[in-house]
Amino acid sequence: MSELTGKTALITGSTTGIGRATAYALAARGANVVVTGRDAQRGQEVVQKIQAEGGSARFAAADLTNPDDVARLAREAGEVDVLVNNAGVGSFGPSADITGEQYDAMLDANVRAVYQLTTALAPKMAERGSGSVINVSSGAAVIGDVNNAVYAATKAAVSSLTRAWAAEYGPSGVRVNAVAPGPSERAIITTNGTA
Known part of the structure; x- marks a missing residue:
């Protein structure tokens, strides 16, 4: 029996990249x-x-x-023991060239969806006395670099939410952590506009 047998893990953005690898890893551990x-x-x-x-x-x-x-996803997922907020949207370029649509998409997917899923699912974990929320932030959250202002700001928000939620839900037995990977192969391809 593995450590996650009988537990449900919801992993956003798990059809590709880091999310897909996470889905395979958690399934291998019984989730x-x-x-x-x-x-x-x-x-x-x-x-x-x-x-x-x-x-x-x-x-x-x-x-x-x-x-x-x-909201529908949170309902359909049911009782979740592990939430991995992995999905993200990135548009890169000079700040003045980022469109309102690109800006909204990054804030919606990278911040609001993380907030919405966590506040729908973490309180139920807290009621049960256990659970884990893992937020995928980014090294960009702490490094000022060119052509990345909005994406970096959204990931900094995720890091800040993680600290606040650790304080809020931790006393009830819910672990809340963030990981901050650097560039992945898929991210590099997308940045160069070839995927």
Whole structure:
């Protein structure tokens, strides 16, 4: 029996990249994984791989820039023991060139969806006396770099929310942590505009 047997893990943005790798890792440790993303085909591929390796998973489509979709995802996920807020949107370039649509998408997916899912699911974890929230921030949150102002600001907000939630939910047995990876291969490809 593994440490996550019988536990449910919701991982946003788990159809690709860091989220997909996290889904595989948690499933290998016994978690029932809720795979989320916008691409149903990629989501089913992740689910099928987990199931082929003896794990348990299901797919729930969600566009995290849409608050109604986020609320639906929180309801459909059910009782969640591990929430990994991984999904993110990034648009890079000079600050003056970032459109209102790009700005809104980054704030919606990278901050509001994280807030909305955590405040829907963490209080229930606290009532049960256990759970874990893992927020994927970024090294960009603490490094001022060119052509990255809005994305970096959203990830700094995630880091700040993490500290506040650790203080709020920690006394009830809920661990709240952030990880801050550097650039990944997918992020580099997207930045260069080739994916």
